[in-house]
Amino acid sequence: MPHFGLMNEEALGPVEGPLRRARLHIRGGKRRLRQGKISAGIVTLYDALDGAMLWYFAGPGGKAGITVPAGKDGNDDRAMFLALVKAGVLDGAFDFDAFDRLVEHALNEELPGYDYQPVLSGIEEVMARLGVMPFDEEALPPEDPATF
Numbered sequence: 001m002p003h004f005g006l007m008n009e010e011a012l013g014p015v016e017g018p019l020r021r022a023r024l025h026i027r028g029g030k031r032r033l034r035q036g037k038i039s040a041g042i043v044t045l046y047d048a049l050d051g052a053m054l055w056y057f058a059g060p061g062g063k064a065g066i067t068v069p070a071g072k073d074g075n076d077d078r079a080m081f082l083a084l085v086k087a088g089v090l091d092g093a094f095d096f097d098a099f100d101r102l103v104e105h106a107l108n109e110e111l112p113g114y115d116y117q118p119v120l121s122g123i124e125e126v127m128a129r130l131g132v133m134p135f136d137e138e139a140l141p142p143e144d145p146a147t148f
Contacts, residue, residue, distance in 0.1 A: 014058040022051035023134050027143065030120070038114050039106035045123050046077075046103045052132045053080040060131065061089065090129055094122040 005047065025048035032041035057066065057080060066087045068079045078096060085092045105111070127133040 015055060018051040018054035018058065022048045022055060022127070023135050024143075025051060026123075026127060026133065027137055029060075031143070033116050033120065036112070038046065038111040038116055039109065042106040042111070042116065042119065045104055046099070046119070049099075049126065050077055051124060052127055052130050053077065053084065055132070056080075056084065056089070056130050061087075084130075090126060096128050 024113045025044050029044035029048055031045055032038075035041075056062075057068070061084070064087075065081060066089065068076070068083050078100065081090070081096045084090045099122070102119065124133060
């Protein structure tokens, strides 16, 4: 993943760690997509979304009292996403279930020729609503373009 060797998520803590991972994965996912590594880029963006939601619940969302419904795992991406929609943080326009199915497909095979722009636009909108984007890429540790 794009954050390996660039950060220690545990040392950064439950708020800053997931935020840094989300931002590194946004940058890395976009690079992979541009390079034609569509499946890897989509999976990387999913991990960015996971980090962003973990950050939101540990930071601003948790402070605002937004929680995952009782009986649901606080690390369950779908439950976190639905809680954010229910709280009005996200508008529900991004189809999380379709994205989740796309990620499952991408984990099993490459997706050459897949038009990833709508998915990328949706992810960027979600990241903006969560407060993860925009961000200064220069503030992130430099990326090694030789990494997958």
